[in-house]
Amino acid sequence: MTSAVVIGGGVSGLVAAWRLALLGRAVEVFEATDDFGGAVCPQLLGGKVIDAGAEAMGIARPSGLELFSELGLSDVVVYPRRTDARIATPQGLQKLPPGVLGVPASTDDPLVAALLNEEEIQRARAERDVTITSEMSVDDVVGGRLGSAVVQKIVDPVVMGVHAAASDELEFTTLFPGMDSLIEQEGSLVGAAAKMRGGLGPSGSAVASLRGGMNQLTARLVDACVEVGVKLNVNTPVGGLERLENCWRINVDMVGVSHADTVVVAVPPTVAAKLLATSAPHLAEQVAALRTTSVKVVHLLVHSPELDLQPTGPGLLVRRDRMDVAAKALTHSNAKWAWWEDLLSPHEHVLRLSYGRSHQFASNVTDGLTDEELLAKAENDARNLLGVRKRFYVRASTVTAWPESLAFAAPGHSKKVAHIAESVQAIPGISLLSSPLAGNGLAGVVAFAQAEVSRIASTHQGEVP
Known part of the structure; x- marks a missing residue:
C-alpha cells in the first residue's frame, strides 16, 4: 500500500486525506494546533456555538454541494x-443588485439606478470593449467596460468584503474565473454576469451552509477520515521535509520521523516555504512570494x-x-x-x-x-x-x-500560480494546497484539493521500502 502524509488539518487537508484514503492510500495527518478545520471551526459565544471563521x-460551482452530499450532510444543508443584502453608503443603506461579486446582471435593474446617477447609468449601459489580460485589475476591466462609478459604488464594497482588498489591487481573471470566455460568448460583461449567475436569485443567495453552522463540515470530515482509516494527529507541527531517493522524510516535532510516498502540504504560504526550503528551494521562493x-x-x-x-x-x-x-x-x-x-x-x-x-x-x-x-x-x-x-x-x-x-491576488497572480503548479508537478510525490493557490472561498478550496488528489492518483508512486 502506498502512503501519504498530509501536513495541515484544515478543510483542504482533511478533504485531501479523506480522498486519498478512499483511493487506498495509508494516510496520516499532522496538525500543528489543538484542533482541525482551520478557519472552519466552532467557537462559543455566550454558551452558543458559532462559526469562528467561514459561515x-x-x-x-458544484464542488460544495457535492461534498455535502458525499458526506451525508444533505439533510442539514x-x-x-x-437575501436582500445592503451596501452601506454615506447616504445610508442601499440594496445590493443581483450579480457576480458586485458586477450587476442588468444595468436596467432599479437597484442599480438607486446606486448610480443618470449619467453613470448611461455610461454603464454603453459598455466598452476591453481586452482582458492577467495583468489587469478588477478596476481595469469593470471600470473600463462599465465606468468607474460601477466599481466605486457597487463592485468595490463587495470585493473588499469578500477579499479584504480593493478592486484596483486584485486581478480580474483570478476573482472572476471563466468570465473572460463568457464575455466573448455573451458579448458583454453584464451579459456574462447574468449568464454566470443563472437562476441563483437575489444578491446573497448563491451560498449555502449547514444547520448549526459550517463547523459541522469539519466535524463530519474528521469522522469520515476516521471511518476510512486516516490517522489524525493534533499538536504535532512538522519541522522539515526531505526528499529521499524514492520517498519523503517528514520530521515531526515531538514525534520523530515519518516516511511517505506522497506529502500534501496544506498550510499557509510562509509555513510551506519554510518546509520546502531545503528540498525544493526554487518552489519555496515561489511560494514565499505569494501574498x-x-x-x-x-x-x-x-x-x-x-x-x-x-x-x-x-x-x-x-x-x-x-x-x-x-x-x-x-x-x-x-x-x-x-x-x-x-x-x-x-x-x-x-x-x-x-x-x-x-x-x-x-x-x-x-x-x-x-x-x-x-x-x-x-x-x-x-x-x-x-x-x-x-x-x-x-x-x-x-x-x-x-x-x-x-x-491577495494582485495582477499577475494567475501567472505565479501557473508557475508554481509547474514546479510542483516537476517534484515527485508532492502536492501544495496553500490557500492563495486555490483562491478565497470554501468551494474553491474543496475543488482545488480534489483536483490535486486526482493528479496525485494519476501519478505512479513506488512503495515506501
Missing part, C-alpha cells in the same frame, strides 16, 4: 432565508428589541467612503440563518463584523488595537450601521484573528 460556502491578507472577526451577542425588525436584512457591505465605520462587512446572523431562532432568547441577536483590509488600508482598521479596543469599535460600528438609536446591551463577544487567511 457559508458558495454554490455557484440550509440557505439564507433573507495574503489577514482579517479579524468580531461576534456580538446583543439584546436589542430594535433589531427584531431586521433593519439591514441579512447584512451589509461597507463602502470605502463610509468614513464613520471601520468594519468592511456586517452580518446579522439570525436574520440570515433561520436555525438561529431556536437558540436565542427574545430580542437576542447575533452580529458578525469583519475587519482587516489590504496593507493600503490596514493602518486605520485594526493595527495596534487591543481586543478590548476592537470590541468597542465593533459595538460602535454595529450601532452606526444598523441605525440603532438606543445603546444595545452586549451579552457576550469574541474576537478571532485569522492571519494569512485570504489570498
Whole structure:
C-alpha cells in the first residue's frame, strides 16, 4: 500500500486525506494546533456555538454541494432565508443588485439606478470593449467596460468584503474565473454576469451552509477520515521535509520521523516555504512570494428589541467612503440563518463584523488595537450601521484573528500560480494546497484539493521500502 502524509488539518487537508484514503492510500495527518478545520471551526459565544471563521460556502460551482452530499450532510444543508443584502453608503443603506461579486446582471435593474446617477447609468449601459489580460485589475476591466462609478459604488464594497482588498489591487481573471470566455460568448460583461449567475436569485443567495453552522463540515470530515482509516494527529507541527531517493522524510516535532510516498502540504504560504526550503528551494521562493491578507472577526451577542425588525436584512457591505465605520462587512446572523431562532432568547441577536483590509488600508482598521479596543469599535460600528438609536446591551463577544487567511491576488497572480503548479508537478510525490493557490472561498478550496488528489492518483508512486 502506498502512503501519504498530509501536513495541515484544515478543510483542504482533511478533504485531501479523506480522498486519498478512499483511493487506498495509508494516510496520516499532522496538525500543528489543538484542533482541525482551520478557519472552519466552532467557537462559543455566550454558551452558543458559532462559526469562528467561514459561515457559508458558495454554490455557484458544484464542488460544495457535492461534498455535502458525499458526506451525508444533505439533510442539514440550509440557505439564507433573507437575501436582500445592503451596501452601506454615506447616504445610508442601499440594496445590493443581483450579480457576480458586485458586477450587476442588468444595468436596467432599479437597484442599480438607486446606486448610480443618470449619467453613470448611461455610461454603464454603453459598455466598452476591453481586452482582458492577467495583468489587469478588477478596476481595469469593470471600470473600463462599465465606468468607474460601477466599481466605486457597487463592485468595490463587495470585493473588499469578500477579499479584504480593493478592486484596483486584485486581478480580474483570478476573482472572476471563466468570465473572460463568457464575455466573448455573451458579448458583454453584464451579459456574462447574468449568464454566470443563472437562476441563483437575489444578491446573497448563491451560498449555502449547514444547520448549526459550517463547523459541522469539519466535524463530519474528521469522522469520515476516521471511518476510512486516516490517522489524525493534533499538536504535532512538522519541522522539515526531505526528499529521499524514492520517498519523503517528514520530521515531526515531538514525534520523530515519518516516511511517505506522497506529502500534501496544506498550510499557509510562509509555513510551506519554510518546509520546502531545503528540498525544493526554487518552489519555496515561489511560494514565499505569494501574498495574503489577514482579517479579524468580531461576534456580538446583543439584546436589542430594535433589531427584531431586521433593519439591514441579512447584512451589509461597507463602502470605502463610509468614513464613520471601520468594519468592511456586517452580518446579522439570525436574520440570515433561520436555525438561529431556536437558540436565542427574545430580542437576542447575533452580529458578525469583519475587519482587516489590504496593507493600503490596514493602518486605520485594526493595527495596534487591543481586543478590548476592537470590541468597542465593533459595538460602535454595529450601532452606526444598523441605525440603532438606543445603546444595545452586549451579552457576550469574541474576537478571532485569522492571519494569512485570504489570498491577495494582485495582477499577475494567475501567472505565479501557473508557475508554481509547474514546479510542483516537476517534484515527485508532492502536492501544495496553500490557500492563495486555490483562491478565497470554501468551494474553491474543496475543488482545488480534489483536483490535486486526482493528479496525485494519476501519478505512479513506488512503495515506501
